[in-house]
Amino acid sequence: MSLSRRQFIKIGAAGAGSAALASGLGTRWWGLDGDPTPDPRTDGDRVVASYCELCFWGCGVLAHVKEGRVTKITGNPAHPLSRGMLCPRGVGGTGLLYDPDRLKKPLLRRSKRGEDLFEEVSWDAALGRVAEGLEKVKQRHGPEALALFTHGSGGVWFKQFMKAWGSPNIGAPSYAQCRGPREAAFQLTFGTPLGSPEPLDIGNARCITLIGSHLGENMHNTQVQELAEALGKGAQLVVVDPRFSVAAGKARYWLPIKPGTDIALLLAWSHVLLAEGLHDTAYLAAHASGLDELKAHVATATPEWAATITGLDPGLIRDSARLIGASRPASLIHPGRHTVWYGDDTQRERAMAILVALLGNWGRRGGYLKQDKFPLAGYPHAGAPPPPSRAKVDRPKGGLYPLANEVLASGLCDATRPGQSLYDLKAWLVYGCNLVQAMPDRPRLLEAIQQLELLVAVDVLPAEICGWADVVLPEATYLERDDDAWNGAWRRPFIAVRQAAVPPMYDSKPGWWIVKELAGKVGLANHFPWTDAREFVKTRLAVKGQSWETLSSTGVLLGPEIPTCEEEGAPLTFETESGTIELYSKELADLDFDPLPVYRPQEEGPPGSFRLLTGRSPLHSFGRTVNNRLLAEPYPENEVWLNADAAAHLAGFEARPLAQGERVVLVNQDGVRSTPVKVKLTQRIRNDCVYMVHGWGQTARGQRYAFGRGASDALLTSRYKIDPIMGGTGMNVNFVRFERAVVSA
Amino acid sequence: MTRRYAMAVDTLRCVGCNACVISCKTENDLPSGGFRDWIVQEVHGQFPSLTLQIRSERCNHCAETPCVAACPTGASHVAAGGTVLVNRRKCTGCKACMVACPYGARWVHPDGYVDKCTFCLHRVERAQQPACVETCPTRSLTFGDLADPASPVARLVAHRPHLVLQPEAGTRPQVFFLT
Structure with a gap:
């Protein structure tokens, strides 16, 4: 009844x-x-295994499908990265799939670039326009004048297109705007860049040291799982951060360092390890070169010396060094991920890599492991396209940034400004990356964009970059499309499947379909012999007799176990020039860079200003998720963190100090003004810097939820300092002052 | 022996990521604005001498239930394992239980009834863990039968220092925060 x-x-x-x-x-x-018993009945009639795309970690997910809708997403227990557990973003994938603001039809620009006026057209018309534009660029400027910016798994298909088209200019902001300095530094020191997912054995570490990394807020699932696992086993944490991060709240030692002085601290730590004999003598004798040079270099870098620079207590520096040293070899110095801070970032990462070596942590349990890829064959091609006739154009004239080991997205932007590089870029394909928030110095970026003859954006949501495009192509979300298999390196080699849980909504199409159609329109169909993504993966598997059925039903195929560390029998080998761990870098010396890291003071901001620092919320992946209504519920907008005592004495606010949660406008050293943002007054940050989560302050009106919420740190990053070693754009060199936001009546 | 469902929340492991919150929302198909669990970050001290406690909170499924006592219709009731539930067909949305609950664990569903954490009893009855427990990347949440001394939750509560929220309310909460 x-x-x-x-x-x-x-x-x-x-x-x-x-x-x-x-x-x-x-x-x-x-x-x-x-x-x-109340039962919400959200279990699926079908459960589809796939992998996540809310960030770039690639966790295994199970999509529950009921009556044609994805009701919920859970972690795949068989997947080595998720192990059955997901971060909030992974769970919140349905918020992307059912976002009412998704791109629904292909769009053609009908106004000036940036005015965001578009007309809905058919796929045939949209791709026809792209093909026509590309052919024109090719005729006038050659195929290399096309650049691809890509971030995310579907980018694979567009990379294939670039290869067939004949352009080497493929970049992602994830290098020069993110982890690049780390890759260069570890390659210099150990002969191997780290890549993603990083080869870290956090779970078995006895001491974990985070330098500016806020793991736990930065929600790389497996790493956070292992951090908790290590803490549960009694591991100690050392956290170096101007902000009392979540990780700092769990740390044995929190070092609230003055921003920009990390190298001084790292040298002092090396000093203590060497002076007190806490380093791994046998390991270094067997595997490293340059120990004597290092000893001489840090001889005077005492904690007392570093204390005057870093603002830290010398006793805290010494005690933390002793804990780090006493915990070796399972004493893990986390390399960080977003490492473009001050333009000397490769040197800071070198100082970290040197500590890793002193602790004998590389190649050991609880340290940096050996990873490998699953042996997946390529798709059998009739013939490879000819290589491009001109080299990549991401470096300016004059041979700068000699040790960049990936393409610089910022360099591609610069090469779009006429005469900056060996040749000019004239067309961009932008796949899944909102360059407007990813790049520093927005006016310079938009100026470059205005030079383009063609800008094509492929995205799921109307991101800001779409507003500047000539053609916008709506891609299906990861829950609606098949893709190539995930095949990154891991300690247990594996591949993961990406398969559609539901058919594409609206008129969106999977990346593979878009590329295949486009290739047909520019006479490159012969380079795309596969019928669809599924056949592509099945055929690759069939080459070595691997099972599609297992991959499809369980989500993963596990490769054979491999020895991952010395304790498991993995030999320590180093692909540096000397074949050893290079504490002293001859390569850097030969290029006229400091062969050992040197601390040099950073420029300070104008009086009354605060250094702008940025980071992550565990609920969001930069601007990619800020319109996700599910994820926005607990974290709807960013706030600017300001030391409460500094706020009480803020010049210009004597009569009425800032109140908790009040809206302010940030004005940077160049007069750039933010949108109004809430201030969070807190004891959890130093009084010389402020902090914001990256990704808000979206200007795209089509993202109706996110539009106008919070403020953009990227907009305030009008300055950046380039790392001369690898071309990273150091972005923590901007300073802001506060103004009260004008409240409209 | 009667079961006594309980949860241990390890504040030393928890990073406050909200995976428990989002998984609860999708598992239980909660509307916008409705939460059955939430994250509290409690900061004490002055820079740089600070402490931070992060808690994943929800209904405490108390052994003494002022919410059930306050309910005029019998909608709020104690179900299997001491789980406190609301029978939405009996609930008039009068909010007496919300006033009685010291923890703010209850809210009014847009369909007019009071809603709250169920310990995912529908899953527990199928021998599954609650959704928040299953997804938690830090394994901070342990659910089980406190009456069974061999259960992981009973072991944690027996061996780890812990607190409950507002013990002075006399509600005997069954969610334990390990410290």
């Missing part, structure tokens, strides 16, 4: 007096059934 609510309330009113008479009679008196 069922009662309508209205009837029910009527009965309730009539019976209110008598209900109090006999407790326990209530249920029977109401004449209703017993109390059932």
Whole structure:
């Protein structure tokens, strides 16, 4: 039986007096059934294994599908990166799939670039326009004048297109705007860049040292799982951060360092390890070169010396060094990920790599492991396209950034400004990366964009970059498309499947389809012999007799186990020039860079200003998720963290100090103004810097939820300092002052 | 022996990522604005001498239930394992239980009834863990039968220092925060 609510309330009113008479009679008196267990019935009729795309870690997911809808997403227990657990973003994937603001139809620009006026067209018309534009660029400027910016798994297909088209200019902001300095530094020191997912054995570490990394807020699933696992086993944490991060809250030692002085601290730590004999003498004797030079270099880098620079207590520097040293070899110095801070970032990462070596942590359990890829064959091609006739154009004239080991996205932007590079870029394909928030110095970026003859954006949502495109192509989300298999390196080699849980909504199409159609329109169909993504993967598997059925049903194929560290029998080998760990870098010396890291002071900001620092929220992947209504519920907008005592004495606010949660406008050293943003007054940050989570302050009106929320740190990053070693754009060199936001009546 | 469902929340492991919150929302198909669990970050001290406690909070499924006592219709009730549930067909949305609950664990669903954490009893009955427990990347959440001394939750509560929220309310909460 069922009662309508209205009837029910009527009965309730009539019976209110008598209900109090006999407790326990209530249920029977109401004449209703017993109390059932509420079941929301969100389990799927079908469960589809795939891997996540809310960030770039690539966790295995299980999509529950019921009556054609994805009801929920859970972690795939068989997947080595998720191990059955997901971060909030992974769980919140349905918020992307069912985002009402998704791109629904291909769009052609009908106005000036940046005015965001578009016309919906058919795929045939949109791709026809792209093909026509590309052919024109090719005729006038050659195929290399096309650049691809790509971030995310579907980029694979567009990379194939670039190869067939004949351009080497493929870049991602994830290098020069993110982890690049780390890659260069570890390659210089150990002969191997780290890549992603990083080869870190956090779970078995006895001491974990984070330098500016805020793991836990930075939600790389496997790493956070292992961090908790290590803490559960009694591991100690050392956290170096101007902000009392979540990780700092769990640390044995928190070092609230003055921003920009990390190298001084790292040299002092090396000093203590060497001076007190806490380093791994046997390991270094067997595997490293340049120890004597290092000893001489850090001889005077005492904690007392570093204390005057870093603002840290010398005793804290010494005690933390001793803990780090006493915990070796399972004493892990985390290399960080977003490492473009001050333009001397490769040297800072070198100082970290040197510590890794002193602790004998590379190649050991609880340290940097050996990883490998699953042996997956390539798709058998009839013939490879000819290589491009001109070299990549991401470096300016004059041979700068000699040790960049990936393409510089910032360099591709610069090469779009006429005469900056060996030749000019004239067309961009932008796949899944919103360059407007990813690149520093926005006016310079937009100026470059205005030089283009063609800009094509492929995205799921109307990101800001789409507003500047000539053609916008709506891609299906990761839950609606098949893709190539995930095949990154891991300690247990494996591949993971990407398969559609539901068909594409609206008129969106998978990346593979878009590329194949486009190739057909520019006479390159012969380079795309596969029928679709699934056939592509199946055929690759079939070459070595690997099972599609297992991959498809369980989500993964595991490769054979491999020895990952010395304890498991993995030999320590180094692909540096000398074949050793290069504490002293002859390669850097030959290029006229410091062969050992040197601390040099950073420029300070104008009086009354605060250094702008940025980071992550565990609920968001930069600007990619800020329109996800599910994820935005607990974290709807960013705030600017300001030391509460500094706020109480803020110049210009004496009469009425800033109040908690009040909206402010940040004005940077160049007069760039932010959108209004809430201020978070807190003890959890030094008084010389402020902090914001990256990704807000979106200017794309089409993202109706995110538009106008919070402020963009990228907009305030009008300055950057280039790392001369590898071309990274150091972005923590901007300073802001506060203004009260004008409240409209 | 009667079961006593309980949860241990390890504040030393938890990073406050909200995976428990989002998984609860999708598992239980909660509307916008409705939460059955949430994250609290509690900061004490002055820079640089600070402490931070992060708690994944939800209904405490108390052994003494002022919410059930306050319910005029019998909608709020104690179900299997001491789990406190609301029978939405009996609930008039009068909010007496919300006033009685010291923890703010209850909210009004847009369909008119009071909603709260169920310990995912529908999953527990199928021998699954609650959704928040299953997804938690830091394995901070342990659910089980406190009456079974061999259960992981009973072991944690027996061996780890812990606190409950507002013990002075006399509600005997069954969610334990390991410290």
